[in-house]
Amino acid sequence: MTHLPKGADIPVPVRALQVAVAWRTGPGVPDVDISALLLDAGGRVRGDADLVFYNHGKHASGAVRHLGRSAPGAPGSPAADWLWLDLGRVEPTVERVVIAASADGGVFGQVPDLDIRVTDTAGAPAAYFAIGDATTETAFLFGEFLRRDGGWSFRAVGQGYVSGLAGLATDFGIVAEAPPEPVPGPGYVPPPPPGPGHAPPPPGPGYAQPLTSPISPVAPVTPVESYPPAPTHAAPAPPTPPSALADPFSVSFRPSVHQGRGKETVHCDPAIPPGWALLEIESSHSISTTIESCDEHGRAADFLLTAYEDDVRARTVAVVPRGRPLTLRVEADTPWNLRVLPLTHARRFDSHIEGVAHDLVVYDGPPAVLDFVHHGRCDFTVHQHTPPAEPAYDAEDQELLVKEVGEVRVSAPVSGPGLLRISGDGPWKCSVRR
Template structure:
């Protein structure tokens, strides 16, 4: 990973490209040195979060929008990473703060605490090293903020001797018990009787592979207490219980207009997650090509303006996955492990097609769709992928097949692991899981 000459002094700012950035929070590892717990705060125009979901950290590693993720690599004890997909940041969000809290000691005890942002191809686009930290136990390294239709990074360098509680309060997080989580209540004895019961070229996303989202911590635990939890240097747990599909570093291709895209050689064979972003409006489509160089499977076909979506794609019958993009505007294709797809646990919102992972028990799935562009067809398949090498080999269930500008449907879900392929969704949607 190359670091350019993009060093920024405290208080200074610079434009960064509006792409999916990888942001490292790191320091030199020395014997006995404390570790940092990095995170991000998503702020609206009033400089405050909208709620607890706008805090992203190791205990809640994925923002509901999918635009900000926290990732950890056990091989880098002294570094944590944030994936900041600037084009996907919601319009209501004006600033994204990069923050940290300490497991022990102070920020002043760290050797060269640094925040550095990297473009998808690995180029450093902004770097700030803190030189004046002292007794602070929580810190704002910097912020990404909207300016003139793009994004800039500012080196903030603001510390809080009052710790995570002071930081949280400043940006609108309610702190019930600032430093420690409340002890769990002791349950009463059981009753004796039963009661009621972003084609500029191929670019490699560098840095550690993202880990799977961890289940959110209980909402009753104060955010400041959660931020203050130390980050264990023990090996990172596997990507949840999801084992379908190989794990690899993401691979990104950007372009404009129609092109043929070939996945990188380093991507292992097997099903992958293909993310697509397309600027502007108009019809565009993406097809998989077979070994005869003919389209054999449609992946995306949409007229949504400023489209962002993803799909689970089986490998073709050639040596590598090849895709044909037919579009007018600029676009970005990213190949990711399926384990990076969002988990459907209780409720999710989104727009356009998306692949989701369901790990829960038998349940009912409720869906609401608000159609756009005069249409509203939506379709979803469920694949019982356990024990199968490809999506095509798994048992397929039709979960949603409906048309109309606005509609609400429900469908039964079997036990997970289940791959949900929301392959057609011409508008915004909300999914809810109802226990049976």
């Protein structure tokens, strides 16, 4: 891997790349959250949507996606937060893609073995830059991709900010607005105005108003062990009855990334709540790519995906069991990348949707008839997964809606909201007929 000194740059291939900010975990080491800003010729974003991070995980152009954080290991093990970047899909008005990160609950001086690494999707290295001079910064600009003579290069930057992601984003044109004033409740008595000589001090250097737009860097909804515990002075909430549990289509957790080659067992983050999880896998030039779920003893139980395409970019679903982490068996002849995501990353539709090969789609409409068209030579199947009536006790229900071969035009009834696990070897379309 090419080790870059600060300020140096190197050409990079104009194709899909993976970008990781990496560090070593340990007691008191904050988590690190990667982000990307797409800048125009003036060095500014064109709008808030040009910031991609964990609360805004995909750019509208499809050129940048937040993949999530590698699954946590024991203290002292390496960790990384990942982006997927396809330079060939970056819009012509974007001249630079800046890669930054923020420290969650600490400063970068507390983060050991901090670096940024760029590889292609098969893991071949393209660039590497280590940060060795971090101190009190809460955000860091690691590097940037620049248009150069019809191609792209990566430049090592290494600039820190003490004002966090909000201050960094403000420098590139993200609008930072003050939060609205709280509405006083019953019995509120306003405090007396300050007397002479007691005016509030002006903001100091590096101060930035907190962001309130959709890209505000708030903490993920689902807490994990490394986050501060919730306050204990409030009265405990009553237990939630099973029938009132969260919507199974909107449960959130921090995404994670797993990489391997050949056959490997993947132990997913224990913080992922029971229920559905979206699995997204990529591999190239493998005879087959498979994902199986494992039982409590680590033995392969059910096939979740079997793909025979040369280049696999597939999605399927797994059920996270109660009382133990999700365990998967992944196999491919070549390197593979697996992402474990909440269902909020899945595609949704209510009238028409198109895809290729293997995908997972959320259908949240009423009972209807689905019309499918598949252009391929091998099996085309559609399974519907529906949530259990009592999530605390029952398993999901599965129904095989379609099982055909080759060129297909077929209709199937759907009973209501659920997941559609679609599997084929070519392009397909689906429309809803109510």
